[in-house]
Amino acid sequence: xxxxxxxxxxxxxxxxxxxxxxxxxxxxxxxxxxxxxxxxxxxxxxxxxxxxxxxxxxxxxxxxxxxxxxxxxxxxxxxxxxxxxxxxxxxxxxxxxxxxxxxxxxxxxxxxxxxxxxxxxxxxxxxxxxxxxxxxxxxxxxxxxxxxxxxxxxxxxxxxxxxxxxxxxxxxxxxxxxxxxxx
Amino acid sequence: xxxxxxxxxxxxxxxxxxxxxxxxxxxxxxxxxxxxxxxxxxxxxxxxxxxxxxxxxxxxxxxxxxxxxxxxxxxxxxxxxxxxxxxxxxxxxxxxxxxxxxxxxxxxxxxxxxxxxxxxxxxxxxxxxxxxxxxxxxxxxxxxxxxxxxxxxxxxxxxxxxxxxxxxxxx
Numbered sequence: 001x002x003x004x005x006x007x008x009x010x011x012x013x014x015x016x017x018x019x020x021x022x023x024x025x026x027x028x029x030x031x032x033x034x035x036x037x038x039x040x041x042x043x044x045x046x047x048x049x050x051x052x053x054x055x056x057x058x059x060x061x062x063x064x065x066x067x068x069x070x071x072x073x074x075x076x077x078x079x080x081x082x083x084x085x086x087x088x089x090x091x092x093x094x095x096x097x098x099x100x101x102x103x104x105x106x107x108x109x110x111x112x113x114x115x116x117x118x119x120x121x122x123x124x125x126x127x128x129x130x131x132x133x134x135x136x137x138x139x140x141x142x143x144x145x146x147x148x149x150x151x152x153x154x155x156x157x158x159x160x161x162x163x164x165x166x167x168x169x170x171x172x173x174x175x176x177x178x179x180x181x182x183x
Numbered sequence: 184x185x186x187x188x189x190x191x192x193x194x195x196x197x198x199x200x201x202x203x204x205x206x207x208x209x210x211x212x213x214x215x216x217x218x219x220x221x222x223x224x225x226x227x228x229x230x231x232x233x234x235x236x237x238x239x240x241x242x243x244x245x246x247x248x249x250x251x252x253x254x255x256x257x258x259x260x261x262x263x264x265x266x267x268x269x270x271x272x273x274x275x276x277x278x279x280x281x282x283x284x285x286x287x288x289x290x291x292x293x294x295x296x297x298x299x300x301x302x303x304x305x306x307x308x309x310x311x312x313x314x315x316x317x318x319x320x321x322x323x324x325x326x327x328x329x330x331x332x333x334x335x336x337x338x339x340x341x342x343x344x345x346x347x348x349x350x351x352x353x354x
Binding site: 022025026029030033034037043047050051054055058059112113114115116120 | 197198199200201204205208209211212215216219
């Protein structure tokens with residue numbers, strides 16, 4: 001695997017930028033895909049957002065100063081792209097972002113790229129009851145297996161704050177599932 | 184600090200992607216990226232405050248914009264009538280030319296048919312009318328042809344073929 005510093009220097013070089021970008025895509029496409037997919041839930045939207053994320057990375061790599069890790073910078077871009085997408089959708093439909101997410105969850109039942117059962121749909125509904133930031137923390141910690149240190153860099157929040165946020169999220173989700181056990 | 188794992192078991196259980204999605208992602212992304220790099224602007228410009236001035240201009244001169252303008256036809260009636268006359272004349276000329284080609288048509292008709300036609304008295308012409316149809320040159324030729332016939336044969340033929348012998352007596 002190519003060293004991150006070498007990769008950044010290749011990305012910023014005129015001659016090697018495309019080759020460097022190929023390596024970047026190869027290394028991060030799946031990680032960023034799943035990160036976005038947890039936020040927007042369906043494959044088609046995820047695919048669009050993932051492409052936009054990489055294009056933004058390619059166009060803005062010269063602005064990357066190396067103050068954070070490259071992958072945390074990319075995660076931030078992917079997160080912003082996904083949330084911007086949901087906000088746009090909400091604005092277009094003149095509904096709240098929570099309502100957009102509820103519609104997306106409802107669509108999961110007929111989604112050919114979703115194999116989950118009713119319990120997993122209820123879990124998604126429970127996640128949607130959380131505030132946006134808590135949703136991100138929960139998704140990234142529970143599904144993505146990020147460490148708190150990683151999350152701290154990506155979400156620019158202290159480790160203590162993230163731990164607290166995650167525990168509150170778990171508690172809320174558990175309560176939601178318990179109250180919907182009849183399903 | 185190492186990047187997170189590609190995909191957790193929890194994700195594999197629920198969400199799927201199309202077959203070969205990740206294999207083809209790079210190619211699709213580069214296509215989009217190259218498209219993104221194309222210039223977005225056409226380069227066309229309008230004069231400064233053009234649309235603002237256009238509004239004012241239209242509001243200021245509504246009567247000019249709405250007055251009924253005289254429509255000038257692309258082709259005048261006079262030109263059209265000349266063209267129509269020439270076309271009609273051409274059609275008439277070619278139709279006459281096509282239908283009136285007696286030499287050609289006569290050649291196509293068999294001699295026996297012409298004889299039958301005459302024998303059945305479909306032509307009601309006297310000798311003078313027939314003579315009128317021939318030019319003087321043709322008649323002279325005919326005369327010379329006739330003179331080539333032996334006189335006794337000609338006389339026999341005329342006596343057998345023509346009932347009324349009065350005209351012969353005149354000769």
